Amino acid sequence: MSAQQNVVVAVDGTSGSGKSSTCRAVADRLGLRYLDTGAQYRAITWWMLREGVDVQDAAAVAARAGEPDIVSGTDPLGPTITVDGTDVSVEIRSDEVNGAVSPVSAVPEVRTRLVDLQRAIVGDGGIVVEGRDIGSVVCPDAEVKVYLTADPAARAARRALENGADDVAATEASLLARDAIDSGRAVAPLTVVDGATQIDSTDRTLDEVIELVVGLVMERV
Structure with a gap:
């Protein structure tokens, strides 16, 4: 296999920063697999x-x-998540799961x-992996x-738009609360690891962020 086919692209970051859209597009562009680890935590x-x-x-x-x-x-064009054989891709995005995923x-x-x-x-690579402790753990x-x-x-405006929510302020408060929990937990906290390239997507379009990540992969592989 070529180096690119074996590459592992680890993408960490805060909720609502565009990780999923970016990672799926990068994986598709480069012919790699895609893994959303956050979906697994939501599933459990x-x-x-x-x-x-x-x-x-x-x-308990x-x-x-x-x-x-x-x-x-x-x-990357159709990622799935099942629990005991049941597709839970919709259920894991509920408000109830949103409120419980950090303590779990x-x-x-x-x-x-x-x-x-x-x-x-x-495994042997060839994948873009997104989460909160990918590069560190x-x-x-x-x-x-x-x-x-x-x-x-x-981030709050994007997440509210995704979820069809009207209260952006409440969405922002929820995101910041989850960031605080995930950054402060004792095991595998959300952190910027040495060697990670930081990308702020606030004033960038999705396409611009995708191009930056694809460029990093091409540069390093």
Whole structure:
């Protein structure tokens, strides 16, 4: 395989900064696979809620973290996520899951289980992986590391538009609260790792961000 076919592109960053749209497009442009690790954390959160597990009880979440069968499709043009064979791609974007994913994601047993799954999917490479601890924990040896962010107001406006929400201020407050939790957690916090290229998407179009990331890959591979 060529170096590009083996490349691992690790993209971390804040919610609403454009990670998913950017990563899917970059993977498609370069003929690579795509993995949304955030969808996996949302999927296990959805399962915990469905099973009646108290998501604020770390011990209760940890005790059942190994039960659900989570499968991620890696086609950038049509990524899928299933739990025990059920497609949950719509359900995991609900307000209920949004409000519960941070405490579930902070449980070490959940992170250990999903990081193992993510590394198995990455395998020999040829993939763009997005999340919050990809460059620091999941793929520390990735050839290309990107940290994508944007001004909180811009992120909130984008996320509100995506979700059809009217209250941008409430959306911004929710994003900042999640950032604070994810940046401050003891295990695999959201952070900018050494060697990562920081890209601020506030005043850039999606196409401009995509071109920047594709350029980084071509430059380094």
